[in-house]
Amino acid sequence: MHQTDRDVVIQAIKENLWPHYAFQSEIREKGPKVLVKGDGAILWDIEGREYIDGHSILWVVNVGHGRKEIVQAMAQQGEKISYASLFGGYSNEPAGLLAKKLAEITPGDLWVSFLVSGGSEAVEAAIKIARQYQMLMGFPQRFKIIARKESYHGATLGALSCTGLRVYRTSFEPLLPGFVHVPPPYCYRCEFQLEYPSCNIQCVKAIEEAILWEGPKTVAAVIAEPVMSAAGALVPPPEYFPRLREICDHYGVLLIIDEVLNAFGRTGKMFAIERYGIVPDIMTLAKALSGGYAPIGAAVVRKEIFEAFQDYMMMHGITYGGHPLSCVAALKNIEIMERENLPQRGEEMGRELGKLLEPLKKHKMVGDIRGIGLHYALEYVLDKNTKARIPGDQRVAARVEELCWKKGLYLCRASVDKTYIAPPLVVTNDQLQRIVEILDQSISEVEREIFS
Template sequence: GVVRAPDCYCYRCPFHLEYPGCGVQCVEYIDEIIKMENPKQVAGVVIEPVVGSNGILVPVDEYIPRLREICDDNDVLLIDDEVMAGFGRTGKLFAIEHWGVVPDIMTMAKGISGAYLPVGATITSKKIADYFDQPGNLFSHGQTYAMHPMGCAASIAAIKEYEKKKIVENAAKMGKVLGKLLNELKEDHKSVGDVRGKGLFWGVELVMDRKTKEAFSERKDKFDATMQNKVCGEMMKNGVYLGNVINTFIVAPPLIVNEKELEGAVSVFGEALKIADKEAN
């Protein structure tokens, strides 16, 4: 089975605490979960270093290094899901590099081929790989399209382009520009409650009231005509596509974006936010 742990979500802390006085309770709680379940019964802890579809949640700096310690202390594998955040999205080749932590297993997809073909891959530490090289430890893992030559060729070509055109470096450089622009947006629009992100992977959370953090929508409203959808619709009229999850806009432009393009897109975003400002307190 699976046991879910609360997110490291400082803006809406699931423990109703405030960082740094919280002692990073969200990660310490994972240690408690493992011990309650019995470490011998826990195969691993799976994380996204920067959580994507839950609203671009960036952990505090102590979180992932402490999680590595917890996994080691309990003899549990740390499994890093880089499907969304990997291949330059956060300004590093892999998001977990921001914290200098090495996982035991890493999964990846999407950016590995530049999205030209659907490709996914899993890599492990040498310790894990060596175990399955021993007699009697065969790991039978047959997939219909495993090691497909076309997928592998596309991925190799994409990785060469990342290196040749310094695309990851551009994501890091433009990420600083985007972060500055989005935080300026927050200052100008009372409907923006929180801005968070790394590289070219940012979340802008909308609220009706900054003081109470009252949201425009709840999870049950995600298929309705929410305020977020109204703002996105207005942006589309002006040539800018922006996705959203519940109350958070996911700002993730192409990794080849330049400063002028970012300024233009954020300007359109700002105009569209006036719709939300009218209903915010």
């Protein structure tokens, strides 16, 4: 890029662009990190520097960067018609075909898609579907939603009310009434001070207790991510979801499974909930649904739920929901995933990543390494025996992330004390090794500073 154009871009980002979940002052001081090109698991920034994408840019680009066939399919669609909404009985071809494809590939009788523009909107749609469905079934007082502490379900007010991470909530409270949070399946820091399997999965019992305490006739739904991501790739015990399904059925509560981050091969299956052999009532999708080639999300519901709305309008609509270009991108993206068997590749490469990460336990501050498929996290501690947390103002994960960036590894969304590793499913063995090498060096450097 010509030096002057580069300067204009950098200046514009510093002056006119509001960053998401970032400190403006840091961007002004250090300069923005501007990505300009991608190919497979490799990225280039505006300075021409090369990086390995260790994060699929927010767990989105599962099929890898630079997939020309997706872009070409979108261009062809754009030449026919670029926009046609789903409001008022009108529709478009790609939206219909995508909904059909999702009905085919999602588990069980998940059958009808409410198409939106992203993950938060998918969660909003799921909450509204659950509430209106309960009303149509004769239970207008069933409005409460049970979620888990430490979960992230999005940034809009309904999705944020589900989110169980204090830091995201504080500035916007009071949030919506009727959202209740229970302990997550966080075995490394069990709230009940128990150990699996003798714990008898107390954390799922806690959901039943919450339903009983709130009053079963007031609860509309439970929302849960299969592998909790923000909390650091928490893989629940095998009985967790089958038991939760039974509890929800027993009390007439809908089960919303938030697959926004897990779906499309991230955990080594097309959908993470397939690992647990249950069918949710509503499944939310976004992120890797289009591989990042266009914004899209979906709330996919069971046939039975949709049929309850036969004579009633679902009072919800999003202007860009079912955008033809996004639907074409999603269809092509799914075609690639199936053709190249990418979920299976995620499983195989995930096993490699797990083995490569294991030696990082040698670090004094690496308390836990966990995950499944190409969805891993490291949790940092001050003391491995006590699991004492590193104070938030040390910003330990952000420091690791910054050093990784300088060494050619892109890792985004470091939380206070966790680093997430989630490369595209097309990542090679050599790239995985390099990811872990850079991470290892960066942790060593931060560790020297923290424990000096």
